[in-house]
Amino acid sequence: MPELPEVETIRRDLTKHVVGKLVQRVEVRKAKLIQGSRAVFRRALIGARITRVSRRAKQLILELSSGYVALVHLKMTGQLVWRSRGGMLTVGGHPIISVNTVPNKFTYVTLRFSDGSALFFNDVRQFGYWRAVPLAELAVVHAHLGPEPLSSAFTPQVFWAALQRRGRTTIKAALLDQSVVAGIGNIYADESLYVARLRPSRRVASLRTVETAALFRAICSVLRKAVAARGTSFNSYVDGLGRQGTYWERRLVYGRTGEACRRCGTLFKRTVVAGRGSHWCAHCQH
Numbered sequence: 086m087p088e089l090p091e092v093e094t095i096r097r098d099l100t101k102h103v104v105g106k107l108v109q110r111v112e113v114r115k116a117k118l119i120q121g122s123r124a125v126f127r128r129a130l131i132g133a134r135i136t137r138v139s140r141r142a143k144q145l146i147l148e149l150s151s152g153y154v155a156l157v158h159l160k161m162t163g164q165l166v167w168r169s170r171g172g173m174l175t176v177g178g179h180p181i182i183s184v185n186t187v188p189n190k191f192t193y194v195t196l197r198f199s200d201g202s203a204l205f206f207n208d209v210r211q212f213g214y215w216r217a218v219p220l221a222e223l224a225v226v227h228a229h230l231g232p233e234p235l236s237s238a239f240t241p242q243v244f245w246a247a248l249q250r251r252g253r254t255t256i257k258a259a260l261l262d263q264s265v266v267a268g269i270g271n272i273y274a275d276e277s278l279y280v281a282r283l284r285p286s287r288r289v290a291s292l293r294t295v296e297t298a299a300l301f302r303a304i305c306s307v308l309r310k311a312v313a314a315r316g317t318s319f320n321s322y323v324d325g326l327g328r329q330g331t332y333w334e335r336r337l338v339y340g341r342t343g344e345a346c347r348r349c350g351t352l353f354k355r356t357v358v359a360g361r362g363s364h365w366c367a368h369c370q371h
């Protein structure tokens with residue numbers, strides 16, 4: 086599933102293409118991919134302009150002139166394809182499906198704009214979703230989410246306080262908990278723990294203040310670097326010009342089982358923590 090850096094990359098690219106566009110038609114081929122009322126969904130979108138594309142955690146938010154927002158979650162296999170009137174394609178999301186033609190048999194939601202361009206949502210496994218909510222209710226919808234780690238709301242104090250509520254769990258589970266910090270998944274949890282030299286299986290309550298501070302700094306630096314690299318391309322992003330996110334080549338520990346740690350030369354291990362495959366160095370992560 087795309088994590089914060091991948092969704093942020095898609096947000097930036099979509100912004101260039103869809104902001105200012107007027108939605109003329111909405112086509113839904115699979116009702117289950119629309120959460121809530123389909124009538125509200127259509128009313129929110131048809132005749133509205135997209136005023137901004139924002140993001141919260143791993144969710145894209147199309148802000149609309151109708152006073153609504155359309156939330157989009159790509160989940161396991163979702164993909165957004167923007168096609169210009171002239172046929173140029175820009176893809177954001179999982180590059181699993183050949184997008185030489187859109188719509189195709191995996192296209193379930195289409196927004197057609199008044200200038201002849203269109204936004205297609207493809208999803209092989211159909212775990213993704215769209216949902217329209219009034220802008221005024223967005224804060225309620227997102228009330229369960231912790232702070233955005235790249236925003237000023239994320240401070241060492243806020244992070245420490247959130248961890249206190251999860252004292253009995255492992256630090257890996259706490260990082261995956263979207264109420265502690267929003268947008269981190271398996272890849273960036275492992276990367277952050279490696280930078281902070283903490284074992285994924287450490288109990289939160291055992292962390293010393295200095296370790297929590299190191300983890301805070303690690304999360305910020307890992308996510309900033311990943312956003313700058315346009316995310317991790319292996320499962321999440323490729324665009325219409327063939328550019329890929331380059332974080333995959335730069336990753337420090339995730340998916341490197343059996344390779345040598347750059348800090349100490351010990352071979353990385355993979356164990357299951359919090360139900361997820363976790364990659365770490367048994368020598369320099371404590």
Ligand SMILES: [Zn+2]
Nearest residue numbers: 346349366369
């Ligand atoms: Zn090591």
